[in-house]
Amino acid sequence: MEEFIRNQTFAIHAVAGAGALTLGTAATYPFETIKTLIQVGSGPDKQLTAAQVFDRVRKLSGNLGLYSGFGWLALGRIFGVGARFGTYELLTAFYKDGRKDNYVYVSEALMAGIASGAIESIMSSPFELFTIRAQVTSASRVSKSSTALQKTTSVSSNSVAKLLRGYSPDVKALNHSVGLLSTLNTNNKNLTSSLKEYPWMMTGTGRAPPVYNVRAPADVISLEGWGALWRGMRSGLARDSIFGGVFFSTWQFLHRAMLDWKAVGMDPIPSSDEDVGPLHPLAVSLAAGFSGSVAAAASHSFDTAKCRSQCLVLPKYITMERKFLRWTLPGKRFERLTGIHPRDRNILFRGIWLRMARSGVASFIFVGSYFFAIDHLVSR
Known part of the structure; x- marks a missing residue:
């Protein structure tokens, strides 16, 4: 009976997390579409605005065009963010082992977040590829003759x-x-x-x-090969590792500050965090939203590099030729290491405000709706 209850509790948390992620993704997906189109459509001499992208998508695909590729991204977020939080909890469990209270230092949260972000990048990369190509299709003139x-x-x-x-x-x-x-x-x-x-x-x-002709999974694999599903892996690892490290370290710092603030007026003075009690879900959600915005700003340049690399169609024969010729990546050592192309140096921060807003609002909705669902499901 006890094992059944544990399995049921795990299922409740999984369902609540998946539902919260889907809700947060759906509420902010138009920002994601506009941000991506600004990143892949801009150039050194061409700067697109959010209004221009919005009008073009509505003109060519209608209002539903803002949600092109939503299913791919939602599915990728469920697996990717689930892996991120699962890896983070597993790593921090080793840090907290043997301590009097379940306290995690900010530096420990930073290291665990970097590792969990790398796992998330590997899990979600194929879904992001199909999402980006669906978004580009919504703003492209496709001949249907x-x-x-x-x-x-x-x-x-x-x-x-x-x-x-x-x-x-x-x-x-x-x-x-x-x-x-x-x-x-x-x-x-x-x-x-x-x-x-x-x-x-x-x-x-x-x-x-063109990229809008290579957007289905069968077409991508047949023309570009299985390796295309993880294209832009260098910039993706850099982006998600930085995002995870900054997100969890900032969230841990704010969580610690809120616990100390709550303990100030308590009499007697609490000896551990358990004596302080849980924080209000709204405060935790606001901290998560702020952490998400800061993490998005810190990792945005690598997000632009990954989006632009996934928007390129690279047939298998070109990949084979580059291997035979021992083709080296262009740019400086840092750019080669992180997968940034030299021609993208001046456009790496395009759409940063949209990504900060999207990430902050999505993190706030995800954490808030997750706590709301757990309170109602577990209590029943």
Whole structure:
């Protein structure tokens, strides 16, 4: 009976956490969409505003376009944030072992947060890839002409359909490129078909297809390979490690300050944190929201680098060529280590205020709704 109650309690906490995460993600997802489009659509000489992005998404996809990719992000947050808090609680349990009160130092919270953020990054990276590409699609003009697709299907090679289902390459540029590459008579149908079988001819221009044509999981894996699911892992690890460390250390610092403030007027003076009693859920939620905003500001530059890297379509044959040629990442040592491209140096902080607002509000809703759900479910 006792084991059944424990299992039921764990299930209640899991359901409450998943519901709170989904609620926080849904309430702030439009901010996430606009922030991402500003990051991937801006350039050194082109700075998009939130109003411009909002109008474009509404014009091309309607109001529901602001929620494109919501399911992917919500699912990724459930696994990623669950892994973050689970890893943090596991690590801090070793810190608190043998102490009189369950106290965690700020430095310990920082180290545990860095480790838990790294675990979260590995768990949530594939879901973020599909989320970002769905968001970009909502602000892109996608041709829906069926005649062009039928014309392309009759001319293009079978390898195009195998690599990327439903993609329509530029037929005119494809045929022109075939003629430029061959010094032989291009009237030979066998020669033309053979040249079109090469992957780098799939678009007819030597360029990869647009990102809105490679957004489904099957298309990403067939064209870019399994490694594409964890593209931008360097910047992702830096972002989530910094976010987790700053979030938990700031939250622990505020939690300690609130406990000390509450203990000031108590008589007799409490000897441990358990004697002080629990803090008000609203105060804990506000502390979590503030911590989320600070952590978002500290890690935003790496978030921009990861979003821009995931928005690039990199076919498998290009990845193989880079391995064979021992291609090195451009930029300085810090940029190579963290996955920041040199051309993105001047745009790393685009959309920082939107991410701070989104992270702060989402953390506040997540913690507040989690405590609210636990109080009602456990009491019953």
